[in-house]
Amino acid sequence: MNIKPIHEIEKEIIEDFALFDSWEDKYEYIIDMGKKLPVLEDEHKLDENKIKGCQSTVWLVASYNDGRVFFKADSDAIIVKGLISMLIKVLSGHTPTEIIDARLDFIREIGMMTHLAQTRSNGLLSMIKQMKNYAIAFQAINSQKTDHK
């Protein structure tokens, strides 16, 4: 289980990227992250899990277990997939509150903000919102349960 705080995982990624001195190295790393992202089973590739960008598509599923949120995702474009892979590494396995509060500054720090700015083309920003929405929903379920106790 993921126990490192979110900001520490972000810091590790930023440190990793600081070692790269060319854009090629950065993107090769991201592409590699994309390739290593665990396969999202076809049964999850439903319209309801789809975040459609203008050019590429993202699929996102979330589950809630023992007070922690777990994400699985996929994309048809490998660079987006690599960025997704990093987001999952940072957020998956944390509590709803931690996910809601995550600032995700690492995206800017590693120089990948342009991919978020391309909101219409890749659905990445919508995916981050969706991850937070899941966290909000799970938090609500959680507090309902607590109320009933």
Place this chain on the structure above:
Amino acid sequence: MAILDLRQQFPILNRMVKGKPLVYFDNAATSQKPQVVIDALTHYYTHYNANIHRGIHTLAEEATMAYEATRRTAQEFIGAVSEEEIIFTRGTTEGINLVAYTWGRQNIGTGDEIIISGMEHHSNIVPWQILCEEKGAVLKVIPVDDNGELVMDTYKALLNSKTKLVSVVHVSNSLGTVNPIKEIIEAAHQVGAKVLIDGAQSAVHLDINVHEMDCDFFAFSGHKVYGPTGVGVLYGKKELLESMPVFQGGGEMIKEVTFEKTTYNDLPYKYEAGTPNIADTIALKAALDFIKETGKATIRAHEEELLAYATAQFQAIPGLKIIGNAKEKVSLISFIIKGVHPQDVGVLLDNQGIAVRTGHHCTQPLMTRFGIPGTIRASFALYNQKEEIDALITGLHKTIKMLS
């Protein structure tokens, strides 16, 4: 060489992108602007900015004269018979919408048919869908073959007495195909249908003569002909423009207003409500003059050379497939690479200073026709050079290597 001189007139081409010299191959989306166009904009705001047509002071007179001078230049540029047939719009999209909302609402009824083609930009699909839905009319589509050409036999079979309008693209923005519009127009007129030609991509490459072509409407955008954004031209045959209802109401388009009744202004002002985009319209003249002085034949010869050079180089790249192999094409290549998403190619090329377009190019039905989510598109303009195509080829090899 002449092209090198021309290139120097486009200041933006000197800039660096991500530390590399810019290679701009997204000309079908928008072309870069020569210094004369930039100067025309600055000059207007620096010296004679004023609202046009109504003012009686010197600035208003100068601005009005410059604005109307563009109309005459645009008229010559597309071979219209009269200045009154030139309506300034925001661009091609607004031109098409203007026809849909005025001529369309007046002339399309239940059961009537509108024909478009399978390679239309969304701008030449959606306005007609809206109109068909409103009027209970039917939208028919000319199919596209594997080479990216229109199936003309099917087109002719679609035509009948219910066909009221044929609205087709002159040059495909996704494939580069030059459509046989003379044949399309003639056949449509035989059944009494009107024809609108979407000239967004053709106006910059081909010689346009709307009178010879005999189309009823022709729309193009300023920003794709080396001019500013936010201004375009809609041509319409005078008798049609006269009989059509007005588009938007407001200032400029009226003759007299009382609370009981308003009488409308004459052509072309009838369709130009409100203060128009004066600065960009004035600067459009500089762009059209620039093309005229350069000569479309010179431009075309250079672009054809680039197209042939690039096509040969592209065909040698393993796994690369060109989408759109029409016999007649403008200088634009759409392609896909096996096992690679177009968006990834676009991102990696951008990091090498190369601007291409990726995606569906606002022609989703066409992409569906070819069974692909999108393509990578490199489109060339008069200022592009073979060295830049070499840079693209090197960039593509590197990109493919990184992605595989």
